[in-house]
Amino acid sequence: MVLMTFEAYEAVVEESGYQERGRERQALSLGIDRLERIEKGPFSFEDLVQSLLYVRRLWTIFIEDLSHPENGLPDKLRADIISIGLWVIKEADRLREEKSGDVMQLIEINRLIRDAL
Structure with missing residues (x-):
């Protein structure tokens, strides 16, 4: 599902600013x-x-933008990226609370999103 989301995102962002x-x-x-x-x-x-x-704030901003009714991305794509963002926030919180020690997953997801832009 994540790969399909990135491909769809990549196609739409080509048309954005x-x-x-x-x-x-x-x-x-x-x-x-x-x-x-x-x-x-x-x-x-x-x-x-x-x-x-920092990562948490960044994704909060992205989620707020994606939640705005005037956001131009298709609804399904917005929902998928919001889901990814919520996971990123949750995982960042788990790391901060020392309930997880795997920073690599956060790095990989952020790279995938960045590289799709």
């Missing part, structure tokens, strides 16, 4: 860089929290 996609790519790249630093270690607890909060 280039500058907007560039900003989204930059924001995702920054989040990925922060997550990769955590993956490689060493890091302080504050670094972990700040990095995860």
Whole structure:
């Protein structure tokens, strides 16, 4: 399902604003860089929290935009990306609460979304 979502997203974003996609790519790249630093270690607890909060805030913004009635993406695609975003937020919270130690999944999902832009 995730691969189909990325393909559909890629097809639709080709028609949307280039500058907007560039900003989204930059924001995702920054989040990925922060997550990769955590993956490689060493890091302080504050670094972990700040990095995860950045990713969480970013996806909250994406979800808010996708939830807006004037968003131009098809409803099904919007719902799929919102689902991915909710997973990202949940996983970031699990990492912050030390209920998970797998940062790589977050990195991979964010890369897939960024590269589809």
